[in-house]
Amino acid sequence: MQNEESDVLNRFQLGDTAAFETLFRVHQRAVHGWLLRMVRNHAAAEDLTLETFWRIHQAHARFHPAQGFEGWARRIATRAALDWLRGRKVECELPAEIPAAMGADPAVSAEIRSKVALALGRLPPKLRIAATLALIEDLPGKEVAEALGISLAAQKLRVFRAVRLLRKELEQQGIKP
Amino acid sequence: MKEDELGGLKGLLREALPPVSEDGVPERDLWPAMLRRMDAKAAGSQFALWFDGALLAGLAGVVVVFPKAIPLLLYYL
Numbered sequence: 001m002q003n004e005e006s007d008v009l010n011r012f013q014l015g016d017t018a019a020f021e022t023l024f025r026v027h028q029r030a031v032h033g034w035l036l037r038m039v040r041n042h043a044a045a046e047d048l049t050l051e052t053f054w055r056i057h058q059a060h061a062r063f064h065p066a067q068g069f070e071g072w073a074r075r076i077a078t079r080a081a082l083d084w085l086r087g088r089k090v091e092c093e094l095p096a097e098i099p100a101a102m103g104a105d106p107a108v109s110a111e112i113r114s115k116v117a118l119a120l121g122r123l124p125p126k127l128r129i130a131a132t133l134a135l136i137e138d139l140p141g142k143e144v145a146e147a148l149g150i151s152l153a154a155q156k157l158r159v160f161r162a163v164r165l166l167r168k169e170l171e172q173q174g175i176k177p
Numbered sequence: 178m179k180e181d182e183l184g185g186l187k188g189l190l191r192e193a194l195p196p197v198s199e200d201g202v203p204e205r206d207l208w209p210a211m212l213r214r215m216d217a218k219a220a221g222s223q224f225a226l227w228f229d230g231a232l233l234a235g236l237a238g239v240v241v242v243f244p245k246a247i248p249l250l251l252y253y254l
Contacts, residue, residue, distance in 0.1 A: 017215075021208065024207075024208055024211060025208065028203060028207055028208075029202055029203070032202070032203045032207075033197075033202075036197050037196075037197045040194065040197060042204065045203075046203050046204065046205070046207060049203060049207055050207055050210055050211055050214060053207075053211055054211070054214055054215075057215065112189070112193075113192055113193040114193070116189050116190060116192070116193035116194075117193045117194055120190065120193070120194065131190075132194075135183070135186070135187050135190050135191075136190050136191055136194055136195075136196055137196050137197070138196065163183065163186060166186060166190075167186065170186075170189075175189075177185045177186035177189050
């Protein structure tokens with residue numbers, strides 16, 4: 001099993017399309033799920049999954065089988081999501097396709113939710129991704145740092161700056177978190 | 178950053194934008210689209226090769242027919 005996996009990775013590094021297809025089919029779900037967490041839009045997540053695997057395909061010669069595929073793919077996906085967020089206008093509405101939280105607090109009105117979502121959307125993409133993964137998705141800092149390709153200290157700094165900006169923005173709108 | 182330092186911000190964020198399940202399965206098989214993209218790129222690079230070849234042949238033709246143009250071409254290269 002281990003040999004088979006490393007054989008696929010070695011063949012992919014040499015540019016074998018069949019090996020690339022195998023990796024695509026095995027990892028597309030995880031990559032799509034990871035992207036969906038960052039961009040929160042199904043159509044964009046599908047497009048970015050293709051973009052991610054396209055970048056992976058282009059970079060096959062730089063891949064080192066020993067470092068493992070999943071983390072490498074995740075870093076490439078994160079960069080693709082960052083590029084996508086940089087090219088977008090600030091979102092003004094709550095994403096319609098992501099369902100509301102189960103048992104959402106009735107005290108938190110739709111207006112407040114909308115303002116919070118807008119404040120997050122106004123953050124610079126680097127901070128927004130760090131905040132989304134660390135605060136909303138509640139992922140361990142190490143995992144977020146690895147995906148962003150930065151140190152744990154730099155990841156913590158990004159989350160800290162995101163929190164500070166979010167607090168400032170929300171307080172200006174009369175919301176005290 | 179400690180949990181209590183975050184105060185209600187984390188809760189507010191999660192109320193506004195609920196966490197997404199990691200198993201966000203694509204709604205369609207993406208491999209055919211991936212193959213199309215790879216084929217399109219391959220066709221594009223074939224065209225680029227052909228175009229480069231044609232340009233080189235044209236340049237060689239110009240040099241043969243108008244040898245006096247060589248210094249001018251070298252100046253612009």
